Amino acid sequence: MAEYWQDLQNQFRLNFIDDDRWQWIVRGLGSTIVITFFALILGVVIGVVIASIRSTYDKNLETYKLRGGIVYPIMRVFNAICNIYLTIVRGTPVVVQLLIAYFIIFASSRNGIMVAVIAFGINSGAYVAEILRGGIMSIDHGQFEAGRSLGFNYLQTMRFIVIPQVFKNVLPSLCNEFITLLKETSIAGYVGIVDLTKAGDLIRGRTFSPFMPLIAVALIYLVIVLILTRLVHRLERRLRSNER
Amino acid sequence: MSGNHLIEIDNLQKYYKGGEIKALDGITNNISKGEVVVVIGPSGSGKSTLLRSLNLLEIPTGGSIRFDGVDITDRHTNIDLHRRRMGMVFQHFNLFPNMTVLRNMTLGPTQLLKQPVEEAEQYAMELLQTVNLADRAAAYPDQLSGGQKQRVAIVRALCMHPEVMLFDEPTSALDPEMVGEVLDVMKGLAEHGMTMVVVTHEMGFAREVASRVIFMDAGKIIEEGTPSDIFDHPKSDRLQSFLAKVL
Numbered sequence: 001m002a003e004y005w006q007d008l009q010n011q012f013r014l015n016f017i018d019d020d021r022w023q024w025i026v027r028g029l030g031s032t033i034v035i036t037f038f039a040l041i042l043g044v045v046i047g048v049v050i051a052s053i054r055s056t057y058d059k060n061l062e063t064y065k066l067r068g069g070i071v072y073p074i075m076r077v078f079n080a081i082c083n084i085y086l087t088i089v090r091g092t093p094v095v096v097q098l099l100i101a102y103f104i105i106f107a108s109s110r111n112g113i114m115v116a117v118i119a120f121g122i123n124s125g126a127y128v129a130e131i132l133r134g135g136i137m138s139i140d141h142g143q144f145e146a147g148r149s150l151g152f153n154y155l156q157t158m159r160f161i162v163i164p165q166v167f168k169n170v171l172p173s174l175c176n177e178f179i180t181l182l183k184e185t186s187i188a189g190y191v192g193i194v195d196l197t198k199a200g201d202l203i204r205g206r207t208f209s210p211f212m213p214l215i216a217v218a219l220i221y222l223v224i225v226l227i228l229t230r231l232v233h234r235l236e237r238r239l240r241s242n243e244r
Numbered sequence: 245m246s247g248n249h250l251i252e253i254d255n256l257q258k259y260y261k262g263g264e265i266k267a268l269d270g271i272t273n274n275i276s277k278g279e280v281v282v283v284i285g286p287s288g289s290g291k292s293t294l295l296r297s298l299n300l301l302e303i304p305t306g307g308s309i310r311f312d313g314v315d316i317t318d319r320h321t322n323i324d325l326h327r328r329r330m331g332m333v334f335q336h337f338n339l340f341p342n343m344t345v346l347r348n349m350t351l352g353p354t355q356l357l358k359q360p361v362e363e364a365e366q367y368a369m370e371l372l373q374t375v376n377l378a379d380r381a382a383a384y385p386d387q388l389s390g391g392q393k394q395r396v397a398i399v400r401a402l403c404m405h406p407e408v409m410l411f412d413e414p415t416s417a418l419d420p421e422m423v424g425e426v427l428d429v430m431k432g433l434a435e436h437g438m439t440m441v442v443v444t445h446e447m448g449f450a451r452e453v454a455s456r457v458i459f460m461d462a463g464k465i466i467e468e469g470t471p472s473d474i475f476d477h478p479k480s481d482r483l484q485s486f487l488a489k490v491l
């Protein structure tokens with residue numbers, strides 16, 4: 001028993017203390033958080049834009065057709081572009097998207113983190129867009145009609161009546177997307193970024209003892225996810241108690 | 245040409261599937277200020293389509309509607325400005341579930357008419373008093389009964405000071421014991437001179453309150469007249485057989 005304990009201590013020293021290897025983990029974690037955070041912001045921005053275009057198109061299709069004018073062809077083009085984007089992003093693995101972004105689209109860029117933010121942001125945007133659109137379409141059409149019949153225009157109806165209801169409905173799904181994104185960034189090592197996962201793997205390569213670094217990495221992810229989940233639950237409860 | 249009619253409907257058409265379905269098949273009619281027009285007819289005859297065309301929730305495929313002299317079917321007309329002047333009450337209430345009764349009522353006046361909150365709330369409370377719901381101002385819609393919801397929906401529309409009120413089967417989703425309280429509110433409105441267009445299956449209401457009854461079938465106006473014309477002296481076979489079924 002004492003021997004086993006001693007062995008663990010040695011392992012720990014070897015993997016984290018010697019050569020200050022713990023710093024790799026800290027820096028890796030920093031990269032993971034930076035990539036996730038900015039990719040999330042980019043993803044939400046893209047998602048809001050795409051969802052707005054798509055649901056506006058769906059909701060007003062009949063009006064556009066009947067009233068004619070230039071709006072219908074323009075919206076059709078925008079909607080088609082959104083659909084192509086969604087099809088490509090959701091139809092290919094995120095690793096492949098990351099590789100294409102790094103080695104083809106931004107081949108001249110040395111800033112791996114920025115490329116990762118863009119790649120993950122574009123990827124996440126597609127999922128955020130569909131979550132938001134689902135939320136908008138799930139609102140009873142009577143809510144739109146009530147808003148419009150009072151004299152609100154389409155955008156005002158969305159802003160004052162629909163979006164506040166959507167927000168509450170989609171918040172859990174959006175947070176889940178955030179958690180998924182955090183875990184997905186673990187492939188950043190493919191393009192030479194030392195994120196949390198890559199940091200653990202590098203230590204493993206140096207020390208030839210996989211157990212400690214990899215379990216440590218797993219635990220760190222787990223703790224972050226648990227904290228986020230907790231926050232989401234609290235937020236949800238707060239929103240619900242606001243209702244009544 | 246525009247006389248003193250509030251709403252002028254001219255050869256209104258609503259076709260679906262390229263004319264295969266004619267929900268409205270050439271409706272021409274004028275509605276004057278202060279009139280209470282009740283629209284009756286069998287299911288699928290186009291009553292809702294006609295009513296919803298009046299504020300362009302349904303966009304006609306042909307013909308025109310003039311409201312207060314302005315052609316609202318012209319796509320250069322700002323329909324949102326005209327909708328503020330036309331209140332609408334739906335079969336399923338369509339109250340905003342995330343807002344209190346009071347907020348449901350003041351959202352339009354504060355955001356669209358730029359009324360100060362206090363002024364909007366004061367008027368909303370006065371209206372709530374008239375429908376005996378002042379004590380429910382802070383309640384949320386799902387804490388109300390169906391009849392209460394519909395009364396709130398009516399006063400919500402009234403908060404915008406509309407010149408005409410459109411009702412699409414306002415009592416059809418209600419339990420029978422709540423129908424009366426909603427019809428009473430509508431009757432009160434009519435007595436105060438509100439111009440109203442009402443689609444309903446409540447023949448008693450039509451007979452008692454309507455200044456004019458329109459009978460529709462298959463997208464056309466088949467017969468129209470005073471309640472006595474329509475109910476006591478129906479001319480067409482279709483109206484006679486319709487009345488035989490519903491009365």
Ligand SMILES: Nc1ncnc2c1ncn2[C@@H]1O[C@H](COP(=O)(O)OP(=O)(O)OP(=O)(O)O)[C@@H](O)[C@H]1O
Binds near residue numbers: 285
């Ligand atoms: N989106 C649509 N596509 C095709 N047909 C439609 C559509 N909306 C309505 N219709 C048709 O138009 C006709 C008129 O419908 P409308 O809802 O106006 O009838 P209604 O008189 O209000 O009937 P009810 O008493 O059942 O409410 C019906 O035959 C209906 O099937």
Ligand SMILES: [Mg+2]
Binds near residue numbers: 292293413
């Ligand atoms: Mg109907």
